[in-house]
Amino acid sequence: xxxxxxxxxxxxxxxxxxxTVIARDTALRGDVTGKASLRVEGKVAGSVAVDGTLEVAExxxxxxxxxxxxxxxAGSVAGNVTATRLIELLATARVKGDLTAPxxxxxxxxxxxxxxxxxxxxxxxxxxxxxx
Numbered sequence: 001x002x003x004x005x006x007x008x009x010x011x012x013x014x015x016x017x018x019x020t021v022i023a024r025d026t027a028l029r030g031d032v033t034g035k036a037s038l039r040v041e042g043k044v045a046g047s048v049a050v051d052g053t054l055e056v057a058e059x060x061x062x063x064x065x066x067x068x069x070x071x072x073x074a075g076s077v078a079g080n081v082t083a084t085r086l087i088e089l090l091a092t093a094r095v096k097g098d099l100t101a102p103x104x105x106x107x108x109x110x111x112x113x114x115x116x117x118x119x120x121x122x123x124x125x126x127x128x129x130x131x132x
Contacts, residue, residue: 018035018036018037018052019036019037019038019039019052020034020036020037020038020039021038021039021041022038022039022040022041022042022043022044022060023041023042024041024042024057024059024060025042026041026042026043027042027043027044027045028042028043028044028045028046029044029045029046030045030046031046031047031048031049032044032046032047032048032049032050032064033048033049033050034049034050034051034052035050035051035052036050036051036052037050037052037053037054037055038050038052038053038054038055038068039054039055039057040054040055040056040057040060040062040075041057041059041060042060042061043060043061043062043063044061044062044063044064045062045063045064046063046064047064047065047066048062048064048065048066048067048068049066049067049068050067050068050069051068051069052068052069052070053068053069053070053071053072054066054068054070054071054072055072055073055074056071056072056073056074056075056076056077056093057074057075058074058075058090058092059075060074060075060076061075061076061077062075062076062077062078062079063077063078063079064077064078064079065079065080066079066080066081066082067081067082067083068082068083068084069083069084069085070083070085070086070087070088071083071086071087071088071101072088072090073087073088073089073090073093073095073110074090074091074092074093075092075093075094076093076094076095077093077094077095077096077097078095078096078097079096079097080097080098080099080100080114081095081097081098081099081100081101082099082100082101083100083101083102084101084102085101085102085103086101086102086103086104086105087099087101087103087104087105088104088105088106088107089104089105089106089107089110089112090107090110091107091108091109091110092109092110093107093110093111093112094110094111095110095111095112095113095114096113096114097113097114098114098115098116098117099112099114099115099116099117100116100117100119101117101118101119102118102119102120103118104116104118
């Protein structure tokens with residue numbers, strides 16, 4: 001077997017899915033960007049932009065402008081949140097900021113201080129023109 005950068009090595013961990021976790025006792029300040037999903041269990045301040053799902057766990061704190069495909073909030077977010085598919089506010093969610101998404105799911109008990117804009121999902125380029 002040839003050895004190369006793609007050859008598996010003994011002891012390599014194989015993640016089930018590409019997800020980055022900011023652990024409970026971790027604080028991050030700055031801009032977070034990525035192609036995969038992100039789960040915040042600690043604290044983030046700055047901005048967050050991921051192509052996948054952003055999860056803010058119960059007890060986590062995000063002070064940032066947020067952009068992702070799907071945003072699930074169980075913790076605290078201070079800043080505007082934009083999702084291209086869905087925003088979910090779970091029962092323990094506390095949000096101060098505006099929400100923009102084509103779909104919104106709010107569980108009883110969640111708190112929101114801000115505006116909600118239900119924008120249509122983005123259409124791929126070259127598609128049919130929008131109705132007027």
